[in-house]
Amino acid sequence: MKILVTGAGGMLGSDLCRVLEGYGHEVAAYARERLDVRELKQARELISLERPRCVIHAAAFTNVDESERNPDTAYAANTLGAWNVALACAQFDATLVYVSSCGIFDGQKETPYTEFDEPRPLTHYHRSKYLGEQLVARHSARHFIVRPGWLYGGSLTHRRNFVEARRREALTKPEIVSAKDKFGSPTYTVDFARQIMELIETEAYGTYHVANLGFGSRFDYVREIIKHLGLPNEVKPVGSDHFQRAAPVPDSEALEDCCLRLRGILRMRPWQEALEDYVKNRFLPELNQ
Numbered sequence: 001m002k003i004l005v006t007g008a009g010g011m012l013g014s015d016l017c018r019v020l021e022g023y024g025h026e027v028a029a030y031a032r033e034r035l036d037v038r039e040l041k042q043a044r045e046l047i048s049l050e051r052p053r054c055v056i057h058a059a060a061f062t063n064v065d066e067s068e069r070n071p072d073t074a075y076a077a078n079t080l081g082a083w084n085v086a087l088a089c090a091q092f093d094a095t096l097v098y099v100s101s102c103g104i105f106d107g108q109k110e111t112p113y114t115e116f117d118e119p120r121p122l123t124h125y126h127r128s129k130y131l132g133e134q135l136v137a138r139h140s141a142r143h144f145i146v147r148p149g150w151l152y153g154g155s156l157t158h159r160r161n162f163v164e165a166r167r168r169e170a171l172t173k174p175e176i177v178s179a180k181d182k183f184g185s186p187t188y189t190v191d192f193a194r195q196i197m198e199l200i201e202t203e204a205y206g207t208y209h210v211a212n213l214g215f216g217s218r219f220d221y222v223r224e225i226i227k228h229l230g231l232p233n234e235v236k237p238v239g240s241d242h243f244q245r246a247a248p249v250p251d252s253e254a255l256e257d258c259c260l261r262l263r264g265i266l267r268m269r270p271w272q273e274a275l276e277d278y279v280k281n282r283f284l285p286e287l288n289q
């Protein structure tokens, strides 16, 4: 089928395009330079021109702290952007897959969040993503809202490549500090892309958590990365008050893929296994090229 991807130049968007092409789909990849989702007219023109069966909307302004300082930037790209893409999909009869966020809850729950928990975003970025969900649900009849865990993947050059950021940090600091009181479900972009392809085929529209299985603290995540990179650096657990951040990010963004499991289509592997696969079979080979 023909699938249009927004934000195709980003970390997730680029891996989505690779995976979709691997499945034999026809991919119309639109990076920000060719489709700025803040422009309704542009979104309508391009979707009318391409006539995709499905649009995967992965574009977003993703700087959480900058969104806190300049909320309009986040609401324009993320809320208005999702609204525009939803209107264009509705007009040209395309299924819409909206990539939302794991951080839309208040973070106080001790177990991972399911799709049946009530969102209560604490930051402008997460609120902009959650409002995007509501507008997608209102304006696009055939939609999936998919909430990934903490994403990693893409190539070394991607600004948001978390593994590469930790490797660079390790080159300059013998000891790396990381928060022991912030929790999430690290998720490989390629696993995410494969799972949503299977989900789209069910036509069981609605809201889904799509994260690798299990959860850990930011410290657990960083320690696992440094181990698989084979680096000697020590990783030290600290409280998150060690880091000065503009955005009051939630303590827990851990997700459980409850609806995928209930529908019998859960294919995600444990996060530690996926992370080892990415670092050993993709990241290090690219680094050593």
Ligand SMILES: NC(=O)c1ccc[n+]([C@@H]2O[C@H](COP(=O)([O-])OP(=O)(O)OC[C@H]3O[C@@H](n4cnc5c(N)ncnc54)[C@H](OP(=O)(O)O)[C@@H]3O)[C@@H](O)[C@H]2O)c1
Pocket (backbone or CB within 6 Å): 006, 007, 008, 009, 010, 011, 012, 013, 031, 032, 035, 036, 037, 038, 057, 058, 059, 060, 061, 062, 077, 081, 099, 100, 101, 102, 129, 147, 148, 149, 150, 151, 152, 158, 159, 160
């Ligand atoms: N990374 C995570 O841990 C995580 C977790 C949960 C959900 N998500 C969601 O996953 C999606 C992909 O994020 P990512 O981590 O791959 O981040 P990313 O690398 O920053 O990708 C986002 C892409 O969207 C583009 N973009 C920004 N504003 C745009 C606009 N107005 N119109 C069109 N494109 C625009 C960016 O282009 P420029 O770089 O040129 O600005 C970038 O290429 C986003 O929807 C994000 O909210 C990410």
